[in-house]
Amino acid sequence: MKYPNGKKSDVQCKPVRNTTHHDTSRRGMTLESEINKSNDYYLAYKIANIHKKPTPITIVNVSYPSRNKAKITEAYFKIPSTTDYNGIYKGRYIDFEAKECKSRTAFPFSSIHAHQINHLADVLSHGAIAFIIVRMAYYNTDYLIKAEDFLLYYNDTDRRSIPYNWIKDKGHVIANTYLIPVDYIKTIDDVYFKEELDD
Amino acid sequence: MKYPNGKKSDVQCKPVRNTTHHDTSRRGMTLESEINKSNDYYLAYKIANIHKKPTPITIVNVSYPSRNKAKITEAYFKIPSTTDYNGIYKGRYIDFEAKECKSRTAFPFSSIHAHQINHLADVLSHGAIAFIIVRMAYYNTDYLIKAEDFLLYYNDTDRRSIPYNWIKDKGHVIANTYLIPVDYIKTIDDVYFKEELDD
Numbered sequence: 001m002k003y004p005n006g007k008k009s010d011v012q013c014k015p016v017r018n019t020t021h022h023d024t025s026r027r028g029m030t031l032e033s034e035i036n037k038s039n040d041y042y043l044a045y046k047i048a049n050i051h052k053k054p055t056p057i058t059i060v061n062v063s064y065p066s067r068n069k070a071k072i073t074e075a076y077f078k079i080p081s082t083t084d085y086n087g088i089y090k091g092r093y094i095d096f097e098a099k100e101c102k103s104r105t106a107f108p109f110s111s112i113h114a115h116q117i118n119h120l121a122d123v124l125s126h127g128a129i130a131f132i133i134v135r136m137a138y139y140n141t142d143y144l145i146k147a148e149d150f151l152l153y154y155n156d157t158d159r160r161s162i163p164y165n166w167i168k169d170k171g172h173v174i175a176n177t178y179l180i181p182v183d184y185i186k187t188i189d190d191v192y193f194k195e196e197l198d199d
Numbered sequence: 200m201k202y203p204n205g206k207k208s209d210v211q212c213k214p215v216r217n218t219t220h221h222d223t224s225r226r227g228m229t230l231e232s233e234i235n236k237s238n239d240y241y242l243a244y245k246i247a248n249i250h251k252k253p254t255p256i257t258i259v260n261v262s263y264p265s266r267n268k269a270k271i272t273e274a275y276f277k278i279p280s281t282t283d284y285n286g287i288y289k290g291r292y293i294d295f296e297a298k299e300c301k302s303r304t305a306f307p308f309s310s311i312h313a314h315q316i317n318h319l320a321d322v323l324s325h326g327a328i329a330f331i332i333v334r335m336a337y338y339n340t341d342y343l344i345k346a347e348d349f350l351l352y353y354n355d356t357d358r359r360s361i362p363y364n365w366i367k368d369k370g371h372v373i374a375n376t377y378l379i380p381v382d383y384i385k386t387i388d389d390v391y392f393k394e395e396l397d398d
Contacts, residue, residue, distance in 0.1 A: 043321070046321070046324065046325075048325065049318070049321050049322050049325055049327075051280070051281050053252050053253060054252060054253040054254065054255040054256065054277075055253065055256075055258075056253040057253065057254075057256065057271060057274075059254075069275060070275070070276055071273065071274075071275060072256060072271065072273070072274040072275065072276070073272060073273065074270065074271070074272065075256075075270075075271040075274060076268060076269070076270060076271065077269055077271070078253075081250070082250050086285060086286075087285075087292075087322075088292040088294075088322055088325040088326065088327050089325065090325070090326070091291075091292070091325060091326030091327075092290075092292070093286075093287040093290070093291070093292040095287075119248070122242070122245070122248050123248050123286075123287055125245065126247065126248055126287045126288065126289070126290060127287065127289070127290030128248075128287050128290075
């Protein structure tokens with residue numbers, strides 16, 4: 001297994017939480033906040049129960065200025081050992097990572113921690129529906145990339161990124177509506193459950 | 200739906216992370232650290248992929264004393280909207296909360312946030328294997344209580360706690376070995392997968 005974060009990247013791709021999406025049609029929301037809004041909709045309408053995991057941190061110091069509210073005064077971000085999102089849909093375990101990509105030409109592997117790639121492979125082996133959501137910001141398009149396809153490419157290439165042409169070819173475009181800004185459940189229905197019907 | 204945290208509790212039951220287990224046979228490990236150790240074993244041996252979620256916090260201030268390491272200087276704990284643990288086993292979505300109970304006589308509902316009880320009910324409706332692990336510290340015994348059983352009792356009682364006798368009767372004792380201190384996967388096999396075989 002390669003360790004993508006050890007490589008220098010030739011294209012820029014930042015983690016979701018540090019990135020603001022500037023397209024006006026998306027009202028300045030980040031990919032993370034749009035997925036959270038979609039998850040809130042799925043939860044409220046009993047469609048699925050999928051949550052973003054809290055950001056993992058190491059807490060060093062906590063003070064107690066009042067009885068009710070502990071205040072964390074020193075803590076550090078940890079490298080996540082899993083993906084950011086998981087939950088359940090139609091009885092299936094769902095697991096994915098989401099990344100926004102500013103490059104027009106490629107999605108760099110360095111955007112995803114090696115731990116997260118290993119995690120996707122592992123949950124797949126247990127029968128998960130696992131994927132990556134990539135927002136190609138320049139094209140204002142979100143793609144669902146099946147972890148199976150991603151891992152095949154990743155394990156078989158010497159490149160440090162996935163070309164945009166591959167993403168267009170293998171990825172599945174995710175619909176964007178006002179109520180469900182990143183409607184990846186609809187894409188799951190098309191990609192995973194239609195396949196099962198076709199069997 | 201009742202809101203258990205609004206009620207005053209007649210018995211003491213603290214959240215896992217604040218409690219140290221004092222029985223020497225358990226080497227002073229908390230329930231949380233023992234479940235994490237069990238999850239590490241399940242992960243390493245490709246038995247299951249189940250993780251504790253990070254503690255949810257609200258970050259208010261971050262400083263950058265050096266280039267590499269952002270330091271969180273002000274943050275607060277949030278009330279969790281989901282349970283602490285989830286993942287996948289044998290293709291099934293697994294979801295549970297774990298609590299240590301010091302009382303000899305009952306497990307108080309106030310130990311579990313209302314949000315978490317609603318969450319258990321919701322993931323059940325999507326087809327999850329959902330439960331609560333309760334450590335009855337006085338008896339040095341861990342029980343797996345199916346969310347179905349817990350919710351039936353919870354929604355049908357005026358009590359503020361579950362009597363120990365009910366837990367002994369409806370709960371399923373979890374084995375404790377050196378390598379797997381809280382072997383709840385074995386209990387899942389007995390409770391959920393044998394039931395499926397019996398159908």
